[in-house]
Amino acid sequence: MKQGIVVCFFLFVLFFLLPTPTKAFYACGGSPCNGSYPCNGGLTCNGSSVCGTYYNTCAGATCNAQGGWDQASCNTPNQCTPSGTTRTATFGACGAACGAGTKTCNCGAENDCTATCAGGVACAATAACCTDQAPQTAPSALACAQVGVTRTAQVDWTFADTGSTCGQSWGYNCAGNSNTFQLRFNGGKSNENGLSTDRTLTTGVFPDWGTYTVQVCALNGVSENCSATTNCVLTAPTCSTSGQVDNTACRNTDPTLSATVGNGADEIEYLVKQGSSTLSNPYAAQSGWIVPADYVPSLSTNTYYWNTVARSTAAPVACITPAVFPTGYQLNIDKTAPSTPVGAFTGFVADPACLSQYFVTYGWGASSDVGCGGLVGSPYTSQISKDNLFAALEDNTNTAGLSITSAASYLPATTLYGRVKAVDGASNDSGWSVAATSVVVPQPSPFPTIHIQGNYVEDTGVCNNMTLDPNNLSVALNIVPATGVSSVCTKAGSSYGCDITIDNQTAVCAVDAHTVSLVASYAGYDALEWRVGNVCAGAPNPSISINAGTPPAAPIDANIYFDYGTQSWFKTSNTSFTSKTARNNIIPNAPTAFDSDDSVAPPNNTYLTLNEGGAVLYTDSGKKIDLGPNAVNGFSAHNWYSNTYDASATFTPTKFTDYMKSRKKYKTITDVTSIDADGIYYVAGDLTIANMAPFNSKKVLIVTDAGTVTISADMVPTSAAVAIVAKTIVINSAVTEVDAILIGNTVDIGASATKLKINGNLIQLTNTTPFTNSRVTANAQSPSLFIKFNQAAYLDLLPYLSISMYDWRQIQ
Numbered sequence: 001m002k003q004g005i006v007v008c009f010f011l012f013v014l015f016f017l018l019p020t021p022t023k024a025f026y027a028c029g030g031s032p033c034n035g036s037y038p039c040n041g042g043l044t045c046n047g048s049s050v051c052g053t054y055y056n057t058c059a060g061a062t063c064n065a066q067g068g069w070d071q072a073s074c075n076t077p078n079q080c081t082p083s084g085t086t087r088t089a090t091f092g093a094c095g096a097a098c099g100a101g102t103k104t105c106n107c108g109a110e111n112d113c114t115a116t117c118a119g120g121v122a123c124a125a126t127a128a129c130c131t132d133q134a135p136q137t138a139p140s141a142l143a144c145a146q147v148g149v150t151r152t153a154q155v156d157w158t159f160a161d162t163g164s165t166c167g168q169s170w171g172y173n174c175a176g177n178s179n180t181f182q183l184r185f186n187g188g189k190s191n192e193n194g195l196s197t198d199r200t201l202t203t204g205v206f207p208d209w210g211t212y213t214v215q216v217c218a219l220n221g222v223s224e225n226c227s228a229t230t231n232c233v234l235t236a237p238t239c240s241t242s243g244q245v246d247n248t249a250c251r252n253t254d255p256t257l258s259a260t261v262g263n264g265a266d267e268i269e270y271l272v273k274q275g276s277s278t279l280s281n282p283y284a285a286q287s288g289w290i291v292p293a294d295y296v297p298s299l300s301t302n303t304y305y306w307n308t309v310a311r312s313t314a315a316p317v318a319c320i321t322p323a324v325f326p327t328g329y330q331l332n333i334d335k336t337a338p339s340t341p342v343g344a345f346t347g348f349v350a351d352p353a354c355l356s357q358y359f360v361t362y363g364w365g366a367s368s369d370v371g372c373g374g375l376v377g378s379p380y381t382s383q384i385s386k387d388n389l390f391a392a393l394e395d396n397t398n399t400a401g402l403s404i405t406s407a408a409s410y411l412p413a414t415t416l417y418g419r420v421k422a423v424d425g426a427s428n429d430s431g432w433s434v435a436a437t438s439v440v441v442p443q444p445s446p447f448p449t450i451h452i453q454g455n456y457v458e459d460t461g462v463c464n465n466m467t468l469d470p471n472n473l474s475v476a477l478n479i480v481p482a483t484g485v486s487s488v489c490t491k492a493g494s495s496y497g498c499d500i501t502i503d504n505q506t507a508v509c510a511v512d513a514h515t516v517s518l519v520a521s522y523a524g525y526d527a528l529e530w531r532v533g534n535v536c537a538g539a540p541n542p543s544i545s546i547n548a549g550t551p552p553a554a555p556i557d558a559n560i561y562f563d564y565g566t567q568s569w570f571k572t573s574n575t576s577f578t579s580k581t582a583r584n585n586i587i588p589n590a591p592t593a594f595d596s597d598d599s600v601a602p603p604n605n606t607y608l609t610l611n612e613g614g615a616v617l618y619t620d621s622g623k624k625i626d627l628g629p630n631a632v633n634g635f636s637a638h639n640w641y642s643n644t645y646d647a648s649a650t651f652t653p654t655k656f657t658d659y660m661k662s663r664k665k666y667k668t669i670t671d672v673t674s675i676d677a678d679g680i681y682y683v684a685g686d687l688t689i690a691n692m693a694p695f696n697s698k699k700v701l702i703v704t705d706a707g708t709v710t711i712s713a714d715m716v717p718t719s720a721a722v723a724i725v726a727k728t729i730v731i732n733s734a735v736t737e738v739d740a741i742l743i744g745n746t747v748d749i750g751a752s753a754t755k756l757k758i759n760g761n762l763i764q765l766t767n768t769t770p771f772t773n774s775r776v777t778a779n780a781q782s783p784s785l786f787i788k789f790n791q792a793a794y795l796d797l798l799p800y801l802s803i804s805m806y807d808w809r810q811i812q
Helices: 001-017 652-664 792-796
Strands: 141-147 153-158 177-184 193-195 198-202 212-219 223-226 231-233 240-242 260-263 265-275 302-311 328-335 343-351 354-364 375-385 395-399 403-405 415-424 437-440 450-460 463-465 474-480 485-491 495-504 511-520 527-531 544-547 560-563 570-573 666-669 679-683 687-689 700-710 721-731 741-748 756-764 783-787
Touching: 153 231, 193 260, 240 302, 260 403, 343 415, 354 415, 395 403, 415 679, 474 485, 474 495, 495 511, 511 527, 527 721, 652 679, 652 700, 652 721, 652 741, 721 756, 721 792
Parallel strands: 141 231, 450 560, 570 783, 666 679, 679 700, 687 700, 700 721, 721 741, 741 756, 756 783
Antiparallel strands: 141 153, 153 198, 177 193, 177 212, 212 223, 212 231, 240 260, 265 302, 302 328, 343 354, 354 403, 375 395, 375 415, 415 437, 450 463, 450 495, 474 511, 485 495, 511 544, 527 560
């Protein structure tokens, strides 16, 4: 059952694919081949009742079995095949007597004009006439538009071309005539032809701008059919210019205006309006019509606006000159120079680096300016010269100010010239001031003398005014810079004064500001100095600043401070002195007494040794003592001294110990508590003396040849005479008094700010470590060490300290 359905469907499809007789080709434009419509041109119907297909160049041919043309019968298109059929002659082949028109000629009777097809009937009846259809279908929907800004146009139309056989748009094309279109214009425009396939045509150039009518005609031989007319409107473009620049920069020269033309313009005109951006007459400048080129108008100081118009001078014109001018581009012109300033020299300024010379000041009044330029940021140029022609310039300055001060200073009697000019932002120059002014540099007023003065003040921890021998004092000033400066110092017994003179008249280059420092010396003092605030507590003031240009109204007070420093000094009484080393023992200018045993009544206040003391012994080789310039009366009341003495020490603790052990009675102890009677006590090692009771009412000699005796407390025994001979003697720094005769290789009195008194004597035998007065008090006005020679102690201890001398002689 399924198989049967498939077969039926196939047959159904096949049935619809078979051709029908009504779809056969027709001859002579589709006439059916039957009794009512015989085949044209002598063609016969085939078995399918179809005439052979008609070809314009194969009229009279026979149909083949398939309803097509018999190709053999088409080899000669204008030949009647078979004999007796008709053909279409080439148009005009009929005899001239036939005249114009549509004719059908029989084969063999081409000049027989009796056979005529009347009217527009084509292919009718059996005559099988070949006839041009007249008129053809007319073109329609005509349009004409200008092409760009040219004098050409584009014409567009429509035409229903359905073929060229009988009854179609073009009709028959008899005798080989071409089917064409023709554009027909009025107003002097030549007609133009187009092809049968055209539906649009771009015209050639019209003779001028304006409105033209145009129609399109369809042509076939002598017959035609034309469309309705339409307008071709050709409008000339506006003549254009370009390239103008809106340049608002202020200028002092006539501008160069530039523009280019377009749209066919060949001439240009520049128009310049003053003060208004809308261009209209009257104009400040007008170039007239010129061939395109730059234009330089002559303008004065003001604001202008400019633009251009263009035109065509060709025939016909290529563009239309605009009637309304556009707004302008701005121009700012400033040809007016600023007012000329008036200048003059206004003063002098002393050169601080060279006070014998002056800077000069040159000033002027302000300049005014009109126009767009305005005065520039630094509008003034001022010049100073030594030459009234300004061939060589000392100063050439651009400034915004109304004065300048010369860069260099000038010597008195120098003549200088000055001038000034102004310039604005458009580079308009006022020119130099009418006449250069001159000035002569004056002589400066001499500087006054500056006076520095003060007292002598000794600082030994406290300050006191000094009176001294000025011959021992050196005072001078060091002044920087030194050019043209001189000073003279005068010394008195208790004060000094210095006059400072600065020569700004004849010096090459004096200055007013100086630094003055003190150069002073007085033997024995750490420093001689000025002090800040001119007070004792002030720090050292290395210099004083002075300015001769603004000198002080009164003398400058500056005491000279004699700084005793951290040294110390000692004093003796009823003794002699010798030293194994050179030493300073500077006695202050105003000393005070150590205690009641010390006399400060002049001249004892400056003596090294009071009362009936012995000599001071030293050598010129360096073993001497310097008491300083205050001890003007000598070493003592008698001022005994020898500078040729050289001490030769033969006594030593070791030698004395040897002698003592062989010749003296002594007792060996280890501490002072073993002292129980007058006598010599030997200590093999070190000994500390802190308890003074064992020494009371006794005469005691302590000897140690190897140890150190340390006195750790004040040693003031009652009714006693004590002597110590030791390798080393050390006194505690807190001890204030020792009543004893001290003899040692070295004696150390302790470093302390506490004063020490020795009531007896102090002898250091060696110089391996020189004896040092290491007691340095806060106030050095009084001696820190006072040695009082005690003759009674020596006499009381003579039996113990003495040495017996023996003289042996041999007697024969």
